[in-house]
Amino acid sequence: xxxxxSCPQNKQTPHTRDAARQKDQKSxxxxxxxxxSLPDGKVRDYVLFHGINxxxxxxxxxxxxxxxxxxxxxxxxxxxxxxxxxAIIDDCIVRLEAMAKSDIMxxxxxxxxxxxxxxxxxxxxxxxxxxTCTVTGLHARPCFLLRNAKSNTTPVxxxxxxxxxxxxxxxxxxxxxxxxxxxxxxxxxQDSTETSLAQTCERFxxxxxxxxxxxxxxxxxxxxxxxxxxxxxxxxxxxxxxxxPFAAHPQ
Numbered sequence: 689x690x691x692x693x694s695c696p697q698n699k700q701t702p703h704t705r706d707a708a709r710q711k712d713q714k715s716x717x718x719x720x721x722x723x724x725s726l727p728d729g730k731v732r733d734y735v736l737f738h739g740i741n742x743x744x745x746x747x748x749x750x751x752x753x754x755x756x757x758x759x760x761x762x763x764x765x766x767x768x769x770x771x772x773x774x775a776i777i778d779d780c781i782v783r784l785e786a787m788a789k790s791d792i793m794x795x796x797x798x799x800x801x802x803x804x805x806x807x808x809x810x811x812x813x814x815x816x817x818x819x820t821c822t823v824t825g826l827h828a829r830p831c832f833l834l835r836n837a838k839s840n841t842t843p844v845x846x847x848x849x850x851x852x853x854x855x856x857x858x859x860x861x862x863x864x865x866x867x868x869x870x871x872x873x874x875x876x877x878q879d880s881t882e883t884s885l886a887q888t889c890e891r892f893x894x895x896x897x898x899x900x901x902x903x904x905x906x907x908x909x910x911x912x913x914x915x916x917x918x919x920x921x922x923x924x925x926x927x928x929x930x931x932x933p934f935a936a937h938p939q
Contacts, residue, residue, distance in 0.1 A: 734773040
């Protein structure tokens with residue numbers, strides 16, 4: 689008598705793989721799904737909304753709000769996109785604040801504690817030294833100092849391999865500061881006689897500075913959220929916690 693048919697072990701068909709993928713997607717929280725599917729248009733609207741507001745001496749926010757109240761669809765959509773992106777930024781900051789308040793020693797928690805008052809991480813102005821990395825705990829490694837606006841804080845040294853990821857964290861937490869500095873440089877290239885809001889909008893929408901800001905912010909949002917939501921598997925060769933290296937980091 690023939691025995692029962694053999695069952696293949698650990699063999700997945702395309703159907704079972706798709707089902708597993710769908711199950712994994714459902715298990716993601718709503719913010720993660722939003723980040724992974726974040727379209728360029730929403731980030732662009734976010735940067736435009738806040739960028740033009742600064743360039744127009746705080747007039748743009750009020751003007752868009754008035755158009756939305758009058759029922760103009762474009763203004764309503766713009767404000768909705770800005771709200772979506774701000775929700776992602778707020779979620780990342782809340783996660784970092786929770787880490788900073790925890791009793792965890794080392795890792796991203798130590799970095800998160802210093803991040804709110806950290807100064808910008810510019811390669812040109814980095815202070816480097818051979819130190820013990822606060823994040824990884826590795827001794828005698830090439831590190832950069834996370835400079836702090838507060839003078840009485842404990843020095844935080846971070847392995848040089850984590851610089852780009854640290855810059856992503858700083859950007860998400862301090863994007864308004866980054867935007868302000870970028871716009872100051874942008875103003876230096878523009879006609880100082882420009883006065884109308886329409887001119888301000890048109891020029892900024894066509895500027896290469898906007899393209900770079902949108903690309904970098906979108907990159908940082910995905911990078912930070914990924915770092916905060918993957919398993920805490922420490923791997924110095926690939927960033928904070930098992931995230932792939934920055935081979936495709938935008939310049």
